[in-house]
Amino acid sequence: GQQVMQIPQYQHVQEGEDFTTYCNSSTTLSNIQWYKQRPGGHPVFLIQLVKSGEVKKQKRLTFQFGEAKKNSSLHITATQTTDVGTYFCAAPSSGGSYIPTFGRGTSLIVHP
Amino acid sequence: ETGVTQTPRHLVMGMTNKKSLKCEQHLGHNAMYWYKQSAKKPLELMFVYNFKEQTENNSVPSRFSPECPNSSHLFLHLHTLQPEDSALYLCASSSMGANYGYTFGSGTRLTVV
Numbered sequence: 001g002q003q004v005m006q007i008p009q010y011q012h013v014q015e016g017e018d019f020t021t022y023c024n025s026s027t028t029l030s031n032i033q034w035y036k037q038r039p040g041g042h043p044v045f046l047i048q049l050v051k052s053g054e055v056k057k058q059k060r061l062t063f064q065f066g067e068a069k070k071n072s073s074l075h076i077t078a079t080q081t082t083d084v085g086t087y088f089c090a091a092p093s094s095g096g097s098y099i100p101t102f103g104r105g106t107s108l109i110v111h112p
Numbered sequence: 113e114t115g116v117t118q119t120p121r122h123l124v125m126g127m128t129n130k131k132s133l134k135c136e137q138h139l140g141h142n143a144m145y146w147y148k149q150s151a152k153k154p155l156e157l158m159f160v161y162n163f164k165e166q167t168e169n170n171s172v173p174s175r176f177s178p179e180c181p182n183s184s185h186l187f188l189h190l191h192t193l194q195p196e197d198s199a200l201y202l203c204a205s206s207s208m209g210a211n212y213g214y215t216f217g218s219g220t221r222l223t224v225v
Binding site for chain 1: 216
């Protein structure tokens with residue numbers, strides 16, 4: 001089934017630095033979702049991207065969907081300690097299912 | 113609170129015990145899901161219910177038995193579990209279709225001893 005590969009697995013940054021996580025697929029995706037899970041918490045839906053080349057912003061977070069709809073990125077500008085957590089991308093498996101398969105996630109550690 | 117409530121939050125059970133996890137949502141969603149989250153593994157989909165009908169079972173061992181009496185409630189019945197079944201079990205709900213994000217509950221941290 002469809003797999004989305006996320007990199008990096010971990011990222012340490014100093015507070016104020018930028019952060020980017022990438023999600024890649026070998027096949028075209030119908031849509032992609034992003035979630036954030038704080039340590040000890042549960043995944044929280046952030047956004048869904050559907051259109052080729054789509055860019056959406058939520059405050060310091062910028063989400064992009066590639067032109068070929070095979071990759072996506074989440075960029076955080078000027079990280080804060082509240083950004084700590086694991087960021088997951090999720091995309092439907094091939095074969096017509098609408099149910100997303102989750103990537104392994106990127107764990108962001110922000111050092112004050 | 114997320115709108116999806118899971119109980120209990122923590123559960124320790126022996127391998128011969130029988131227990132049940134409960135999930136409840138009042139968001140008007142018509143699809144509910146069970147996920148397993150283990151350390152260093154991606155979120156694993158276990159079961160899917162649409163309008164209280166099971167539509168997916170991702171090769172889950174029979175020691176896990178789901179029940180969905182209505183579109184607001186979901187249970188996961190556990191029996192004769194193994195230590196490797198220890199994990200965070202997450203319930204989620206969504207409106208059916210490809211354009212909606214999932215709302216997750218806080219999860220049940222299960223430890224099998």
